[in-house]
Amino acid sequence: MSHNTFGHLFRVTTFGESHGPALGCVVDGCPPLIPLEAADIQAELDRRKPGQSRFTTQRREPDEVRILSGVFADDRTGGQQLTTGTPIALLIENTDQRSKDYSEIRDKYRPGHADYTYDVKYGIRDYRGGGRSSARETAARVAAGAIARKVLPAVTIRGALVQMGPHRIDRANWDWEEVSRNPFFCPDAKAAALFEDYLDGIRKDGSSVGAVIEIVAEGVPAGLGAPIYGKLDSELAAALMSINAVKGVEIGDGFAAAELRGEDNADQMRLGNQGAPHFLSNHAGGVLGGISSGQPVVCRFAVKPTSSILTPRETVTRYGADADVLTKGRHDPCVGIRAVPVGEAMVALVLADQFLRHRGQVGESARWPFDV
C-alpha cells in the first residue's frame, strides 16, 4: 500500500475528486479468464450509491461504471466477456456536482475534516465537496472490490451495521437476510426499527452519529497471510482503517480479548467429520499468527460521526483568523451506513491479493497438514 495504490499482486489504484469530472480506478494483476461484465460491478456500486433513503446524502449520483480495458469477448468466448490479465480501468463520471458558493469551506477549516491537514501537507486542496478526501472516493473501492470477489468465488463476504451511536444490535436476532431489508444494513430487525427513530432525530437536529460495522468472510481457505509484515490481520486493519472516518479496527474478539484469560481465549480444536480440524469457537476471528485458519474471518471497524453538521463550530481560517463554521449541504447523518459495502470491498481486496501472493509463494496444491 502506498499513496493511492492498494495491494501487491492484485493491485488497485484509485483516482478522482468529489467534484472533478470523474473518479475511477485501475485494477492490475487480475487473473485472466474470469467472466466480468459492467453489470457485476454496478450491482455492488448500487448498494453504496447515495440518495437511496432519507438517511444518506441527497446527492444524486447514478455512479454508472464503464470498463475501459482489460476485458475481451468474441465468438470464441461465446460472447462472454472475460478478463485478459491486463489492467482493468473503471470510470465513473461525476454528474451531480451542484454549483454552489464554496467560500465558506474554501477558507475555513471544518473541524474533524481533512481541510487543514491537506492544506498543511500540500499547500493547496480541491475544497469542492471535500475533494480527494471525500467519501465519494470509496465508490472506486467498491467497484474494484466487485472484481476481487470474482477472484475468490467460493468466499462469501458480507457486512452488517452492528451499532449506531450508543445502540447495539442484539446478536441473538442476527439474520443476514434482514440486512437488505432495511436502509441500515442492519441484521437485527428490531434494532433497525430503533435505528430509524434514533437517526431521524439526529437528522432533524442537523447532527450526526457514529457506527460500528462487522464484516464476515466465510469460505476463506486456510493458509492466507504473509507473516511477519504482510499478516492477513495486519492488512485487514490497514484496509479498514483507510476508509474515511474509521477510528478503530478489531479482529475476532478484538479489544474484548484483553479482558480474557488464556483458558477462555484460545480456540480449541477437534477433528471434524471430513477429517479436517474443527474449531470449537472463533475468538481469533479466523486468523492465527497472521494466517487464515479456515474459520470465518471476522472483523469490525468503528466509524466516527460525520463531521459535517449544522451546529456552528469554532475554527480558524486559512489566513490565520478565528472563525465559526457550519456545514450546510448534502451529508450522511451516519456515514457508517454506506461504509458497509465499502468495508466488504476492502476485505475482498485484501483476500484476493493475499490469495494470489500465497499461490505465488506456495503454489496451488493444498498443504494438507496431516499427510506430510
Added chain:
Amino acid sequence: MSHNTFGHLFRVTTFGESHGPALGCVVDGCPPLIPLEAADIQAELDRRKPGQSRFTTQRREPDEVRILSGVFADDRTGGQQLTTGTPIALLIENTDQRSKDYSEIRDKYRPGHADYTYDVKYGIRDYRGGGRSSARETAARVAAGAIARKVLPAVTIRGALVQMGPHRIDRANWDWEEVSRNPFFCPDAKAAALFEDYLDGIRKDGSSVGAVIEIVAEGVPAGLGAPIYGKLDSELAAALMSINAVKGVEIGDGFAAAELRGEDNADQMRLGNQGAPHFLSNHAGGVLGGISSGQPVVCRFAVKPTSSILTPRETVTRYGADADVLTKGRHDPCVGIRAVPVGEAMVALVLADQFLRHRGQVGESARWPFDV
C-alpha cells in the same frame, strides 16, 4: 509492507527464529550522517528484554546487538560513528535456546498459536519455541525502532500499559515518570500495585491475561501521511496489528467515537499564541484524513492473553488425531507487558518512513497554510 519487510523508504527486513542461531534485521534507506552507536540500540532492547521481573518469561537472553554495516567513523567524524545511507544490518545471537523435548508441540497444535496455520500454509515449521511466530522476532523490531527514533529526534514516542485483563488504569493518575518505575510500563502507580497482585494470581494459576497498550507520539509535524492507501492511521493500524497477539487497534477515541455525536467528536480549533492553529481537544488522535495534524498521535492496541498456559486444552495432532495439550516452559503470563516497547518501535518505524516519503513528495519547506 510485504512478507518480512516493513516500510517504503525507511525499510526494515527482519529474519530469524526463536531457537535458530540468530535473529536480526536490515534497515535500508536510513538517512546518512545520523550518529548511531550499538549502545543506542541496546538501550531500547534492554527495555524489551525477557527475564527482568517475575512477570515475564524466565528465558535469559542478553539480546546483545551488533551493527554489521551501514555506519562509519574516522578521524574526520571525530571518532563519532555515523550512518552512511547504506543498509544497516543488526545481529542478535540466540544464546539461551534450552535443549528440551519438543515432541509435545511438534505434533500437537497448541490452541491460539500459529502452529496449525504455519503447517497448513507451508507444510513445515520450525516448532522450537514457536519458530518464526515467536514474540522473540519483536527484538528485531525494537532494534530497528531505535534507529527510526533517531530519524525524528524532535518526536517523543512513549508507551504505557493502560489495562490488564479487566482492570483499567485511572487516567487522572497518569504520570509518564511512573512507567519506568514498575515492571508493567504502567503510568498509574496505584493501578501498578493492583496489577502486581492480580498478575501474581494469574501466574500462579499457570494462566495468562490480555492487556491494552497506549502509544503517544508527541512532536509529530503536521502533514505526514500519504492518502488514500498510505494514510498515517492506516499504516499505524497495520504496524500495531502486526505485533504478535494483537487483536484490535484504535486511533484517538477509537471505538468510543462510534457512540459520539458530531458536535462532540470533531476537534475545534483556535489560533494559538504563535499564530499556529491550536486544537481544543484531540478526539482524532492527531490524524485527520490520514494526515497528521500536529497534535499528539495517540493509538491503542489490545493484546490477547498468552496462549501458552498450564491448563490442558483440546486440540488435534499433525497426524489427524484428537489430543490434549498443555504448554510448559518459560512464558509471559501477560505478553502485553513486553509489547509496550514493541508498540513504540512500530510507531517510530511508521513515522520515520512517512516522514521520508513526505519529504520526497513535498520537500522540506514547511507548507505554512496561512501564507499562501
Added chain:
Amino acid sequence: MSHNTFGHLFRVTTFGESHGPALGCVVDGCPPLIPLEAADIQAELDRRKPGQSRFTTQRREPDEVRILSGVFADDRTGGQQLTTGTPIALLIENTDQRSKDYSEIRDKYRPGHADYTYDVKYGIRDYRGGGRSSARETAARVAAGAIARKVLPAVTIRGALVQMGPHRIDRANWDWEEVSRNPFFCPDAKAAALFEDYLDGIRKDGSSVGAVIEIVAEGVPAGLGAPIYGKLDSELAAALMSINAVKGVEIGDGFAAAELRGEDNADQMRLGNQGAPHFLSNHAGGVLGGISSGQPVVCRFAVKPTSSILTPRETVTRYGADADVLTKGRHDPCVGIRAVPVGEAMVALVLADQFLRHRGQVGESARWPFDV
C-alpha cells in the same frame, strides 16, 4: 516496477488496449503546486502521434488527452491550474479503430510479435491491433513523461535517432535543432536525407528496419540513484528495455567500454571555475556507482525492425497447425522513429522518481562534498 506500474514515489500506472475504448494512466505521487495544463501534455503527445509523415503508421489518432483529476484552479491560484499532490488521471480515447476482419491474426501467431506469448501466459488475448502489447500503450507513457519533466524543470531531456538499419549518423554533424526538422528525429541533416531514401525503399518493399536512439539528459543534479538495486543506470535500463521492440540498452560508452583499457575509460576530473569538479570526458554517461555525477546522462537503446511485414512468414496457429502469415494493415516501417519521444518520457519518469526518492532519504540541502 511491477505489472503496469512504474516508479516508487513518482508512480505511473497505465492501462488500455490498442482497439479498446480508451487508454490512459494514473500519475501518483506528483509534488503539489506544479502548473499543469492539458496543453503541456498534448505538446508531447503530438510529437509521438501517428500519421505525421509517410514513415509512420497511417492510423489517424488525434491522441487528445483529458486530465480527470489531481489538478485545481481558482481565483486564489490566479486561474492557473496546479497539481494538488493527489493522483492525476489522464484519458486518451481511441477513435480510429478501423473495423476489419481479424481472423488472420486471431488464430495465427505473427512471428516477432507477442501473440503466442500472451496466449501462453493468459490463455486469452485481445488480438485487435495487438491489444495491450501494441505500441499504442506508449502514448500513456509520453503523457506521464510530460508531467515528470515538470518535476525537474532544470533538466533538459532530448532524444535523437542515431542509426537506422545499418546507417549511422556522423556525430560531427550533430545539431539538436535539426531533430525537429526531419521526420526521423535525426540530429544530422545529411543522414536524415539518406534515411529518407533508405526508408522509402524499405517501405515500398513492405519491409521494416531497426534503429538506435540516444537520449541525453542535461542538468541532472549529482546524487540521484539508490544503490544497490535502485541504481540510476539500472532503472534507466529497465525503463528503456520496457519500450516495445527494444533489445539493447547502453549507458555512456556502453558495449564499446568493453574494448577499452582502464586508462582510456575512467573520466578524469579537474576543478572547474565555480570550484565544482569538472569531468574531462564522459565515458560513464553521467553515472558512477549507480549515482548521477552531474554530467549529462547519456543512454542509447536498440529497436528491432517492426515485425509486421508484407512478406509471408512461417508460423503455427492457435489450434496447432502450421500456417503462413503476412501482416497487412497500417504499420511503421521503422518503429524506432516514434520511439524517440517514448525514450525521452521513460528517462524523465526515472529521473523524477529518483529525484523524489533522493529528496526523501537525504533531504534537499546540497551535500557539497568540499565543505564537510
Added chain:
Amino acid sequence: MSHNTFGHLFRVTTFGESHGPALGCVVDGCPPLIPLEAADIQAELDRRKPGQSRFTTQRREPDEVRILSGVFADDRTGGQQLTTGTPIALLIENTDQRSKDYSEIRDKYRPGHADYTYDVKYGIRDYRGGGRSSARETAARVAAGAIARKVLPAVTIRGALVQMGPHRIDRANWDWEEVSRNPFFCPDAKAAALFEDYLDGIRKDGSSVGAVIEIVAEGVPAGLGAPIYGKLDSELAAALMSINAVKGVEIGDGFAAAELRGEDNADQMRLGNQGAPHFLSNHAGGVLGGISSGQPVVCRFAVKPTSSILTPRETVTRYGADADVLTKGRHDPCVGIRAVPVGEAMVALVLADQFLRHRGQVGESARWPFDV
C-alpha cells in the same frame, strides 16, 4: 527493486561493506520444502571467490557462508534441511581486510569509481576498499542466486565470457564444458589461450580491460514476464545493469537487431514433434512482448575496465584541490571475469521472482494455447 532489495515475491536484501565485519543478505519469500544446505550456496560462492588465479584480485577471502534462519531439519524430514518459507538470512564474514593507509583514497576521488558520487549523495562514505560500492557486495548476490536456482530446478543457467577487450571468441568453438577449464569462464579453448597472454600483458602494465559476458538460461517455461513494466527482459536489463561496472545489456540479437530487416529478425515457428510450437531461430533471445517464449533466454552485458589502475590519473580532492591519484592494492585486471557467476545469479533471481509472480496471477495449470 528499490534501495538494497531486489525482487517482488522472491526478494533479496543485501547489506555490507568491503571492509566491515560482514556482508550478507536476507532472502524472503522463498517457497517452502526446498532442500537447502550451506554447501549448495558455498559451491556457487567458490566460483566467484577472489584469489583463484593470477587474473583476479589477490585478496584472500574464504567467503564462507552461514545460514542463520529459514531452514529446518528434524527426524521427520529425514535429517534433510528444508526451507520453511520464512526469511533465509545468509552471513559471510570479512576476514582479509588488510589494514593499510587509506589516506590516498580517503581524500582523492578515483576516476571511474563511485567515490565522488557517494560523497555528493550522502556526504559521507566508507572508503575502505570501496565500501558499499565494492564488487565484494556481489558475493551476497551469488549466495542468493544459489537459492533462486533451487526454485527453478528444471532451468539451467550458465554464463560465459565471450569478449575480453577487443578480442571476441569464435562462436563456432563454443563448448560449455570448456568454461570450467580456464580461469576466464571462456567457452572457446583457443580464445582462452589468447586471453591468457593478453591479460598477462594488461596485468603487467598495471592496467585493466573490459569484457562482455553472455548468460543463457535453458528450460525457462513459456509465460514468464509481467508486462508492461515488469517485462522479463526489462527486469533482466535492470538486474544485469545493477552489477558493478556494467555499461550495456542486450537480449537476443541486441544492438545487432537494429541493423536487420523485418524478414531477418522475426523468429518463424513450426509445429514440433510434441505438437508444441518450435522456433526456427532465436533472434529474440527467448522473450517476446516481455514474456518468455520457451526458447533459451539469452542476454549479454558489457563490463567496463576496472577503474583501479597503476597509471596516475587527474582528479580533485574532497577539499576542492586538483590532485593526481593512482590506485595501488589488490585488484582484478579484468573484473568482467568474476562477473560471470554474478550475472548467472542475477538471471536466476529474476527468473525465480517472475516464476512466483506468474504463478500468483495465473496459477500453476499450464495455459496450453492449443486447446482453449
